[in-house]
Amino acid sequence: xxxxxxxxxxxxxxxxxxxxxxxxxxxxxxxxxxxxxxxxxxxxxxxxxxxxxxxxxxxxxxxxxxxxxxxxxxxxxxxxxxxxxxxxxxxxxxxxxxxxxxxxxxxxxxxxxxxxxxxxxxxxxxxxxxxxxxxxxxxxxxxxxxxxxxxxxxxxxxxxxxxxxxxxxxxxxxxxxxxxxxxxxxxxxxxxxxxxxxxxxxxxxxxxxxxxxxxxxxxxxxxxxxxxxxxxxxxxxxxxxxxxxxxxxxxxxxxxxxxxxxxxxxxxxxxxxxxxxxxxxxxxxxxxxxxxxxxxxxxxxxxxxxxxxxxxxxxxxxxxxxxxxxxxxxxxxxxxxxxxxxxxxxxxxxxxxxxxxxxxxxxxxxxxxxxxxxxxxxxxxxxxxxxxxxxxxxxxxxxxxxxxxxxxxxxxxxxxxxxxxx
Amino acid sequence: xxxxxxxxxxxxxxxxxxxxxxxxxxxxxxxxxxxxxxxxxxxxxxxxxxxxxxxxxxxxxxxxxxxxxxxxxxxxxxxxxxxxxxxxxxxxxxxxxxxxxxxxxxxxxxxxxxxxxxxxxxxxxxxxxxxxxxxxxxxxxxxxxxxxxxxxxxxxx
Numbered sequence: 001x002x003x004x005x006x007x008x009x010x011x012x013x014x015x016x017x018x019x020x021x022x023x024x025x026x027x028x029x030x031x032x033x034x035x036x037x038x039x040x041x042x043x044x045x046x047x048x049x050x051x052x053x054x055x056x057x058x059x060x061x062x063x064x065x066x067x068x069x070x071x072x073x074x075x076x077x078x079x080x081x082x083x084x085x086x087x088x089x090x091x092x093x094x095x096x097x098x099x100x101x102x103x104x105x106x107x108x109x110x111x112x113x114x115x116x117x118x119x120x121x122x123x124x125x126x127x128x129x130x131x132x133x134x135x136x137x138x139x140x141x142x143x144x145x146x147x148x149x150x151x152x153x154x155x156x157x158x159x160x161x162x163x164x165x166x167x168x169x170x171x172x173x174x175x176x177x178x179x180x181x182x183x184x185x186x187x188x189x190x191x192x193x194x195x196x197x198x199x200x201x202x203x204x205x206x207x208x209x210x211x212x213x214x215x216x217x218x219x220x221x222x223x224x225x226x227x228x229x230x231x232x233x234x235x236x237x238x239x240x241x242x243x244x245x246x247x248x249x250x251x252x253x254x255x256x257x258x259x260x261x262x263x264x265x266x267x268x269x270x271x272x273x274x275x276x277x278x279x280x281x282x283x284x285x286x287x288x289x290x291x292x293x294x295x296x297x298x299x300x301x302x303x304x305x306x307x308x309x310x311x312x313x314x315x316x317x318x319x320x321x322x323x324x325x326x327x328x329x330x331x332x333x334x335x336x337x338x339x340x341x342x343x344x345x346x347x348x349x350x351x352x353x354x355x356x357x358x359x360x361x362x363x364x365x366x367x368x369x370x371x372x373x374x375x376x377x378x379x380x381x382x383x384x385x386x387x388x389x390x391x392x393x394x395x396x397x398x399x400x401x402x403x404x405x406x407x408x409x410x411x412x413x414x415x416x417x418x419x420x421x422x
Numbered sequence: 423x424x425x426x427x428x429x430x431x432x433x434x435x436x437x438x439x440x441x442x443x444x445x446x447x448x449x450x451x452x453x454x455x456x457x458x459x460x461x462x463x464x465x466x467x468x469x470x471x472x473x474x475x476x477x478x479x480x481x482x483x484x485x486x487x488x489x490x491x492x493x494x495x496x497x498x499x500x501x502x503x504x505x506x507x508x509x510x511x512x513x514x515x516x517x518x519x520x521x522x523x524x525x526x527x528x529x530x531x532x533x534x535x536x537x538x539x540x541x542x543x544x545x546x547x548x549x550x551x552x553x554x555x556x557x558x559x560x561x562x563x564x565x566x567x568x569x570x571x572x573x574x575x576x577x578x579x
Contacts, residue, residue: 036474036510043458043466080509082502106509128451128513131458 023050023138027071030054031061031089032078032104037127041076041104044134058085062092068203073141075101078127079116090119096206098247100140104129148243204244213237214248431566438559447552451515468560474514475553481507482546489538500530500538519548 028050032038038054045052053072055061061077064070075093079086086103093101100122105112108126116124122140125133206214217234218226228246235245442448459466481503488500504527511520522545529537 034477034506034509034513036470036477037513039470039473040455040458040513043463043470046463047458047460081505082498083505106505106512127509128454128515131454 023048023141026050026138026141027073028052028137029061029064029072029075031058031076031086032056033058033080033083033085034078037078037104041129041134044129044131045076047131048135058088061089065089065092065097066203066205071203072099074099074137076104076137077101079103079105079107079112081107081112087115087119090116090121094120094251096204096248098144100137100144102137102140204239204241206248210237211248214245214252218249218252428566428569431562431569435559435562435566438555438562442555442559446517446521447555449515449517451512451517453515455514470514471556471560474510474516477510478507478519478549482542482549485542485545489535489542495533495535495538497530497533501527504530516552519545519552522548 026048028045030038030041030045030052031054032041033056035056038056042052042054053064053070055064061075065072065075075089077086077089086105090101090103093099101120103116103121103124104127105116105124106127113124123137204210213235214231217231220234221230226249228242228249231249232240232242232245439448455467455470463469484503485500488496488503504523508520508523508527511517511523522541526538526541526545529541
């Protein structure tokens, strides 16, 4: 959808700014090195009807963030005890990409939480994340948008009444110093640009060079004149909008303030993000042996005990974005199931280890193999699953929705489910 | 009589689930997983659990390999594996496995090799048990779902 310029009264906004639709279709970037947790998170987000892009690799995530063609409304990233990648993401966000970031962690230590919040996380959620908590993350997005411009409903009304926008009040102001000077003239259609992360405007990334020009312009101006408009004029760069400069100015000022007060903690921590530690975590990742998870052969267990040490070192779990967007599909049609409903009979008869659920004889319950210590699966691999099922075929089943529910339990959960209905 | 089978299966499943909850093998998180399963992702639980099995087996293998190493046991790497295992276990509601991981991690933080070996045994044992129980659960579910393939208008379960 295109945005019309300030001349027209009607603005057709991109899908996730439409106030009746929002927050449906919210664009989320989810990052977690742990594939199980990521899969769970993605499912939660899809349940909220958000549009999810997910990856286990921080580098991929940063690439996506900086990629001009992608745009996200919010980031959810995991941070671990020994894995500081999540903070790296926060830093990337702080440096230019102005979207809210939510942290997720299994680590509930106060220090970590504090650090997360101080470094700009909107929220710090503990694993496992609950649906209730995740449902509310859109509030962070909305809050941030409202900070940049006044109440969008008010804005739309004004636009319908007046053709050019002559002036506008800013509800809560990021650039307080500028306000006094900037209030007057602003035929500012840019204020929609500033928050619309889904508008197809090339994202400005503050390269070193650009930043240096900014600093030059900043220092040229006297204290009272350091307002975004002036800096913008001095820099004279067509890519920049006033808003870009404004937010960068804010960050610059914060940084200077911190330098001045010599905030020890934060400055010290910034050193974490230097080249060496990025390298270290990369090595760690690859040594952590990320197997590629194939969605089709899900019932093939790895041959336990047979593989040598060499197999322990695997390749990174790298999900190139197009493939992984399988997760991102938002339609409610049932996905083509390579595996049929549930799970099927064994695929591989050769291995002595059980290969699928279907072959699980009922009478084998509770037997723990003696060699459990060496992960030897002594469960026999018999093929007679047919016998168990055949008598029970001709039955009407209940809907998939209430899975495993007894009537009494079902009532409780039905209530829960109906509350969730959008 | 035809509807009898489905009821029985569902009862079996609930009984098994109740037992698992009672024993602390699974916790409420598993229920969350089930609730996330719907028409648009009808196999979500089994998918996640499968991935969990793959990951866990890999991690357990790594842990054992790390501990067998007499020369220089890399406790830090062990800690990382354990965090992974803990995180994934808590995400699917594998309560007991997670608790054993916590104990294991305490041992590894104290560089207690003997303690680690002991907890590794327990961990593997717990994991095996969990896996067998989940298999059982899924098998009942499979039967139920297969049985639901033929629908009779009168039985509204």
